[in-house]
Amino acid sequence: MTLPGNQDQRGVSHVIVQMMDDLEDFFMGMGYQVVSGPEVEEDHYNFEMMNIPANHPARDMQDTFYINNELLMRTHTSPVQARTLEKHDFSQGPLKMISPGRVYRRDTDDATHSHQFHQLEGLVVDKHITMADLKGTLLALSKHVFGQDREIRLRPSYFPFTEPSVEVDVTCFRCGGKGCAVCKYTGWIEVLGAGMVHPNVLRNAGVDTDVYGGFAFGLGPDRFAMLKYGIDDIRSFYQNDLRFLNQFKQEG
Ligand SMILES: [Zn+2]
DSSP: OOSOOOOOOOOOOOHHHHHHHHHHHHHHHTTOEEOOOOSEEEHHHHTGGGTOOTTOTHHHHTOOOBSSSSEEEOSSSHHHHHHHHHHOOGGGOOEEEEEEEEEEOOOOOSSSOOSEEEEEEEEEEETTOOHHHHHHHHHHHHHHHHOTTOOEEEEEEEETTEEEEEEEEEEOTTTTTSOOTTTTTSSEEEEEEEEEEOHHHHHHTTOOTTTOEEEEEEEOHHHHHHHHHTOOOGGGGGSOOHHHHGGGOOOO
């Protein structure tokens, strides 16, 4: 009678899944649809449709695992956007979507890289979309994830599928911008990449670029979780160490 009972070991959502769920909720609240697609992808959708033709130097940064010459493990979730854009009927309204999921690259595994990681990419295509819409969206996102006091700044960058392209920095949530080890004493932390959708990407999907334009962004839920919880090694996510995972238990 006095023996302790057997306790159920109840599982919890992985910290990356929690981060992705939270981001999905946030974007659904702003009217985005959540779309998933194949992880084994055609070269056509992963690269060609994204304005990265064969022999484009950007392919070097996204080397991956090939099934054969035409099939590969997707290097980003952008092909889901290409597939959705191609099918979208604009007479039914604008396209607002996010595509979360697993992606693969032939990266050397170290503290900040893994051959498998997660992405959450967003795409909005409509009439009269400007960079102000992009900036407002990213600011709202940064405040949601990293705290209401956050500010953002956009720095010029390059991606084949956006023009202009930007890197997005958020004010450091540890020191509030004064400078600390987390922000490498700059007061800013780079969190994601974004830009206005390149006309070639829209044309590839049969969209009339005289009428429609849009913005896109891509972020790493792994990186977001590392920043938010101060995790210094990405491999901790994949080692199934319960001492690590149980720190992220949430109610419900
Ligand atoms: Zn700082």
